[in-house]
Amino acid sequence: MKSELITLSDPKSPVSEAFRTIRTNIMFSSLDAPLKKLLITSPSPNDGKSTIAANLAIVLAQAGKKVLVIDLDLRKPTVHKKFGVENIKGFTNFLLGDAKLEDIVKTVAGIPNLYILTSGPLPPNPAELLGSQKMKKILEQLKDEYDVVVIDSPPVIPVTDAALLASIVDGVVLVLSQGQTRIDMAQKAVEQLKNVGARILGTVLNNVNTNGGSYYYYYYYHYYGEGKKA
Numbered sequence: 001m002k003s004e005l006i007t008l009s010d011p012k013s014p015v016s017e018a019f020r021t022i023r024t025n026i027m028f029s030s031l032d033a034p035l036k037k038l039l040i041t042s043p044s045p046n047d048g049k050s051t052i053a054a055n056l057a058i059v060l061a062q063a064g065k066k067v068l069v070i071d072l073d074l075r076k077p078t079v080h081k082k083f084g085v086e087n088i089k090g091f092t093n094f095l096l097g098d099a100k101l102e103d104i105v106k107t108v109a110g111i112p113n114l115y116i117l118t119s120g121p122l123p124p125n126p127a128e129l130l131g132s133q134k135m136k137k138i139l140e141q142l143k144d145e146y147d148v149v150v151i152d153s154p155p156v157i158p159v160t161d162a163a164l165l166a167s168i169v170d171g172v173v174l175v176l177s178q179g180q181t182r183i184d185m186a187q188k189a190v191e192q193l194k195n196v197g198a199r200i201l202g203t204v205l206n207n208v209n210t211n212g213g214s215y216y217y218y219y220y221y222h223y224y225g226e227g228k229k230a
Contacts, residue, residue, distance in 0.1 A: 077119035090120025
């Protein structure tokens with residue numbers, strides 16, 4: 001739902017500023033080789049990864065980047081709901097050759113530079129599709145057409161989809177939820193990502209109530225080297 005897009009509805013809020021900090025950290029994390037394919041995932045469902053992906057994509061677009069958001073959660077897609085667009089045709093149609101990219105990529109009013117590629121019809125074999133050579137070729141094609149490709153994937157632990165994608169992107173942001181994500185689950189997610197050679201850029205801890213009130217903030221913790229917090 002568009003109400004979750006706080007970087008659009010309230011760009012001067014502390015939460016929106018936190019997303020701009022995330023954007024800055026990501027952009028400066030690799031100056032020699034710009035990060036063009038970003039995967040947003042979480043250890044478990046309901047950690048808020050899709051909301052983080054959507055707002056991060058918005059602030060990247062606001063910075064003048066040509067951004068494509070792809071919903072590759074082919075089990076429980078929600079990106080189309082976040083942006084209020086239809087999901088009759090999407091990525092799976094393109095992957096299977098049933099649709100041209102220019103016919104299914106959508107724009108959102110009021111957000112220049114931002115493009116949306118919804119999931120499309122859900123397949124019976126998501127992991128097989130996401131782990132295919134064709135998937136890898138498509139991402140390579142898209143990174144040449146867009147400055148940044150932001151990918152919303154399924155959570156890491158329940159299924160293999162995120163790990164498959166993590167091995168073919170430039171960086172991964174792991175979303176954790178205060179009061180919900182257990183430490184052991186976060187550690188397991190990091191281990192599974194590292195096992196496929198993923199480059200973990202850092203974590204976003206969301207749903208943090210910092211003042212005892214009703215305002216929730218999003219924080220970015222950037223890691224350098226082997227899991228050392230800066």
